[in-house]
Amino acid sequence: MSGIYIHIPxxxxxxxxxxxxxxxxxxxxxxxxxxxxKEIEIRKDHLSDKNIETIYFGGGTPSQLDVRDIEIxxxxxTKHYRIEPxxxxxxxxxxxxxxxxxxxxxxxxxxNRLSIGLQSLDDDILKFLRRRHTxxxxxxxxxxxxxxxxxxxxxxxxxxxxxxxxxxxxETLHKTFKLPIEHLSAYHLGIEKNxxxxxxxxxxxxxxxxxxxxxxxxxxxxxxxxxxxINQYEISNLAKSKYKSKHNSSxxxxxxxxxxxxSAHSYYQNQRAFNVSDINLYCEKIIRSEEHYQxxxxxxxxxxxxxxxxxxxxxxxxxxxxxxxxxxxxxTNRLKSNLKSIESSNYNLEDGFIRLTxxxxxxxxxxxxxxxx
Numbered sequence: 445m446s447g448i449y450i451h452i453p454x455x456x457x458x459x460x461x462x463x464x465x466x467x468x469x470x471x472x473x474x475x476x477x478x479x480x481x482k483e484i485e486i487r488k489d490h491l492s493d494k495n496i497e498t499i500y501f502g503g504g505t506p507s508q509l510d511v512r513d514i515e516i517x518x519x520x521x522t523k524h525y526r527i528e529p530x531x532x533x534x535x536x537x538x539x540x541x542x543x544x545x546x547x548x549x550x551x552x553x554x555x556n557r558l559s560i561g562l563q564s565l566d567d568d569i570l571k572f573l574r575r576r577h578t579x580x581x582x583x584x585x586x587x588x589x590x591x592x593x594x595x596x597x598x599x600x601x602x603x604x605x606x607x608x609x610x611x612x613x614x615e616t617l618h619k620t621f622k623l624p625i626e627h628l629s630a631y632h633l634g635i636e637k638n639x640x641x642x643x644x645x646x647x648x649x650x651x652x653x654x655x656x657x658x659x660x661x662x663x664x665x666x667x668x669x670x671x672x673x674i675n676q677y678e679i680s681n682l683a684k685s686k687y688k689s690k691h692n693s694s695x696x697x698x699x700x701x702x703x704x705x706x707s708a709h710s711y712y713q714n715q716r717a718f719n720v721s722d723i724n725l726y727c728e729k730i731i732r733s734e735e736h737y738q739x740x741x742x743x744x745x746x747x748x749x750x751x752x753x754x755x756x757x758x759x760x761x762x763x764x765x766x767x768x769x770x771x772x773x774x775x776t777n778r779l780k781s782n783l784k785s786i787e788s789s790n791y792n793l794e795d796g797f798i799r800l801t802x803x804x805x806x807x808x809x810x811x812x813x814x815x816x817x
Contacts (some may be wrong), residue, residue, distance in 0.1 A: 446491050447498035447694050448521060450480070451705030452506040453723055459563075460574040460644070461602075463636040465707035465721045466504040472723055476705075477513055479727040481520050483704050483736070488524035490702055490712055496527045498691035498701075500534045501555075507541035511549040518554060532557055532690045534598075539585035540577040547592045557596040557689075558589050559629070565616045569605055572650075574640070583623065590624035596687060598627035603665065604658040605633050606650045613661045614668065621672035626687035630665050631680050632658060662806050678758050679805050696754045715741045748775060749816045756812055761792075761799030775817050782815045 454473065455466040499521065501514065514535070521527060534557040535550060542560070550558075564570050565579040577585075589597055599620060603613055620628065635641050635652065644650060669675065669682045676682045678696060681689065694701060700712040707721040719737045720726050729736040742750070748771050755762035768776040783791070783798065790804030790811055804811055 445497040445690070445694055445699055446494035447500065447691050447699065447701040448496055448525065449500045449502060449691075449701060449703040449708055449710075450506075450517060451703065451708040451719075452501060452503040452509055453706050454503070454508040455505045456508065456576060457574065458640065460572070460640040461633060461635065463639050464504065467723055469723075470508070472727070473509065473513070475727045476723060477516065479730040480517065480704055482730050484517075484520050484524055486730075486733070487702060487704075490710070491525065491700060494526065494700065496521075496525045496531060498532045498534070498694060499527070500691040502536050505538055505541070506535055507537035507546070511546060511553060514550070514555070515553040532596075534559055534689070534691055536561065537585075538577065539582040542585040542589060544588060544592060547589055547594070551593045556594075557598065558594050559598045559600065559627075560585055560589065562586075562599045562620070563602050564605070564608075565619050566608070566612055569608055569612075572605070572607060573602070583619070586623045586625060596627070597625045598629060598683075598689065599623070599625050601628065601630045602633050603630060603661040604653050606653055608653070608661070610657065610660055610664065614664055617665065617668045621669065621674060625674075627681070627683040627689060628669065628674060629681050632662070659803075659806055663802065666802055676759055679808060696758050698750060698754060710737075714747065715739050744771065745817065747771075752779070752815050752817070753812050756798065756800055756808065756815070759799070761797040764796050764798065778817045779815060782817065785814055786811055 451465070453466050453476070454470060455468055457468055458466065499518070501517075506514070518533070533555050535555045536559045538561055560582075561575075562582045563573055563575055565582060567579050570578065586597060586599060601616065601620060633653075635645055645652065665682075666676055674682045674684055677688050678692070681692060683689070698711070701710060702712065703710045703717070703719065706719055706723045706726040708719045710717040710719075717737045717739045720729065726736055728734075748767075751767060751770070752762060764776065764780075767779065783793070786804075790801055790807065792799045792801060800808055800811065
């Protein structure tokens with residue numbers, strides 16, 4: 445299985461926590477579409493021998509584009525790549541963009557999975573995050589998506605937010621799981637440099653939530669989701685049976701994929717490629733047929749550490765036998781030796797797999813870095 449990621453870099457406004465590349469300049473849409481279509485064509489030989497089973501429109505805010513532009517992009521992909529007839533085609537959207545006509549048109553052009561950025565169902569929290577929609581609009585967007593034919597709906601939520609009490613989080617989860625959704629991506633709030641929230645924190649406009657409170661919210665997430673038949677399969681992702689995100693799962697399995705658009709990443713032939721993170725430079729370089737991305741060849745050590753990091757993000761865990769087959773007995777023994785430095789309550793070693801416990805998942809970054817070989 446191989447996949448394609450399309451980065452749509454447009455937003456009406458920047459959320460206070462977001463550090464993904466985006467611009468609030470709709471005047472660049474036409475230039476962007478032209479450059480994107482050309483990029484798709486000039487990279488057509490990459491993955492030419494692969495069947496494409498997933499396409500993912502991310503951003504930014506893909507729902508800022510007219511549906512006709514999305515259709516043109518899909519048609520261009522179909523022209524140059526072997527897209528499976530049953531391919532999962534995911535589309536990220538903001539609730540306030542999903543009016544009835546837009547939903548019907550997305551469905552008509554072949555979008556079969558929606559990822560709707562709710563982030564919260566509390567109006568005060570939404571204002572703090574600088575989201576444009578209200579809780580009412582968020583709920584209505586999911587209900588309408590289901591009403592107009594989408595049967596594979598994912599939503600995003602954020603926890604660990606200043607001002608978000610455990611009771612509020614529990615109420616949000618119950619409200620969310622009563623909606624017609626099949627998948628949830630739930631992220632702990634990260635405060636990244638070059639964001640408004642980072643500047644606000646430095647100006648003492650709010651205080652970060654205590655780690656113990658964040659951990660309780662994480663545990664609430666796992667318990668409440670399970671009671672609705674939606675179970676964790678990766679640190680931040682939970683789904684009903686058979687509704688795991690095929691596209692995101694391919695990342696954790698180190699499957700090859702191509703990324704198109706400014707700041708998009710690709711992985712193929714044991715190398716990673718990184719598109720330039722500037723829409724003006726992206727458009728200029730592609731129109732001039734200049735190289736618009738950098739590549740990094742992954743060493744064996746890079747491949748081992750990526751395997752450790754990506755596998756341990758999943759509930760399935762790291763298959764020790766596969767690791768040894770790929771990287772040898774010496775490196776496997778080193779991995780097992782490193783495991784001894786990890787607190788035993790943070791992982792399980794059974795059935796030939798290393799798996800993080802819920803407690804270990806919550807502090808996974810620290811654990812994974814300790815296990816790197």
